[in-house]
Amino acid sequence: MEDPALRCECGSERANKHGTYDRNPHGREPVRVQRYRCLTCGGTFSPSLSYIKDDYWYPDEIRRLVRVVNAFTDASLERLQDICTVHFAVRPSDQQIRNWITEDTGEIVENDLPICSGIYTYDEQYLWVDGKRKYRFLLYDDLMGAPVAEQAVDDCSKATVREFLTAALDDKPVFVVTTDGRSEYAEIVEDDLGAFHHRCHFHFLKNGEKKLRNKVFQSVRYSNAEKLHAAIV
Ligand SMILES: [Zn+2]
Incomplete structure (x- = not known):
């Protein structure tokens, strides 16, 4: 067998096909899995699936989404269920x-970075250009600690903001978008982006704990197995 994943617990790679069985991961199509019988020890084994751990019902992406949203927002258990x-x-x-x-x-780190995390903050600033008022839109990836998109525009109407956000996030995962309190933003995030809207960085700004926030981001990026939630609360 060429596939290195196809190896018996005993270390042997010599095996014959030995029937199939069906797995039904939640949120995914059922999948037929090949079973093998080891020619050395007689035990049976099957290849693992890339997106779900052996013996788990839920794919990794669902578990990660819940953990990331929980770590970075104050969403209730029910809200987390809604997001799933x-x-x-x-x-x-x-x-x-x-x-x-x-x-x-x-595991959040290893698997979610370095792509876009799905956890963003949207912000806007006023500018004066040649005596005219302009706006600068900024979308920031909270988990990656990096800007995603930036644009200078003439107005900050709901339509303009919607266009900016939907274009910027078109090909990216979107789970949570944090904005200020304007109610139009909640509508854009929830209706147009289909994501969870979070109002300002309540957790982070509550105590002005910038240091703590950096520590949290670091723990995500460098995989030191620190409990994010514990760090935030
Ligand atoms: Zn074996």
């Missing part, structure tokens, strides 16, 4: 979600 329902058409139990958000966070 919106994005993956599944609804994990309270207990399931509790289990996920109390696990260590190392």
